[in-house]
Amino acid sequence: MKVLLVFAHPEPRSLNGALRDIAVKELEALGHEVRVSDLYAMRWKPEVDRADFPALAPDARLKVAAASGEAFAAGALSEDVKAEQERLLWADVLILQFPLWWYSMPAILKGWVDRVYAYGFAYGVGELSDRHWGDRFGEGTLAGKRAMLIVTTGGWEEHYSTRGINGPIDDLLFPINHGILYYPGYDVLPPFVAYRVDRLDDAGFQSVAERLRERMRTLGSIPPIPYRRQNGGDYLIPSLQLRPESGDPAASGFALHRNDAAAPGRDAGSDTTANTSVCEFSRDR
């Protein structure tokens, strides 16, 4: 397979840098072709602004979606953005790797999403009507490909558990997994999460590394999170609300948008946490 790893950490000698190297080495040993977009090393420009749309008249009001759509259609997006879009089209698997900063991705990676996900490429795709609300959430430009997150946290696994103060990790990652990866069509794999990374001793690091290698070995086979396809019949259109008869009656919030009953080889009653890769050692104190 072809794998694109988008990496967002400012220090190559960091734990994230080490995990990236381990992932790349394991993937290459398996015969996969790997490319890395190292956003800090590339000096990636994070902010969407007028400079992204060179064809926009100097005195024209910048309407981001419209400008993005026009530039994409005309092949007039900036070169850095076009290069990343080509890499996304090239790759069978996308991996986003980052430290969780303030419960989300670092700004430089958010800026990769904001800029690379152009209108006509990642959104604004397909028929928009009262019967089909665009090709998104399971359909779209990147359908048929797989994507997953590699995330590190300073906090403990318990702090991100079902009743943990930060909120459950799968809920915190839902806006990314569902809203950024599933949206343009990716099959989204369970995230790899390493907790409490500021306190890792050598044994802890080796444990995380081995878990990561194992995840890389199953990249092509592990079942994706069973999100519901927007245009698959579960949602009313155009209100895009889950039909009253769909969904686990006991479910609420983000979990409504999973159909665990339809997932092969998985208990219908499994909770979201069960699908997150957990580093067992992080339970140690």
Add this chain to the structure above:
Amino acid sequence: MKVLLVFAHPEPRSLNGALRDIAVKELEALGHEVRVSDLYAMRWKPEVDRADFPALAPDARLKVAAASGEAFAAGALSEDVKAEQERLLWADVLILQFPLWWYSMPAILKGWVDRVYAYGFAYGVGELSDRHWGDRFGEGTLAGKRAMLIVTTGGWEEHYSTRGINGPIDDLLFPINHGILYYPGYDVLPPFVAYRVDRLDDAGFQSVAERLRERMRTLGSIPPIPYRRQNGGDYLIPSLQLRPESGDPAASGFALHRNDAAAPGRDAGSDTTANTSVCEFSRDR
């Protein structure tokens, strides 16, 4: 009161620009003192990198939290960051205003958080022990102040409703409201959300504007979201899990971290959506 509005939209002539001007004008008419941090106009640097820590030796490994804490303690953070921290200390109320891009804030605003929220300022504050897990989630440097979001979306209100495909808006905003605003101590007010803003006619705009003026008039009096204080007894320490006997047995996910029963003048059974400002016109097609 003193109000700081942090604004993150690249186009002054946008709807967001118009709403910002309306909010500022209303606040000033009420006698409040207002400052605006217009991140695009300031050419705010979004990414955390070595340049943020001038005292760091050129060959030293960058450990972000450690470097941030050392620079904050030594007064050695970059001038742009120090100026924003001073504004936060000056203001009684913080408003973050942004368009919802990919279910979160634009990169430039995330980068304001990543950089301004230094260790020792917004995190790493207070005693860290088995009885008190730092001053955060209701305590901290910014305790006693209020904060709120002003957010615009292209999508419909229904798409962000309890069963809407995007997920409930209050859940999507939880990582910001709870994880970024409540974390360093702010009392967090219900967000102001304007939906479907790409299709606003003049009547629609006037309706949003009037709702926003009303919210500005109640900035000092509206009850905050009743999040649970980390060190207030509801959580086990150090696992930081909500005690088994705490919380609505029917609640799960992010909603567990609210204590609506303790909120004055509010039904214990109110759902999160009830606390979001809703622009009624956005239901029109």
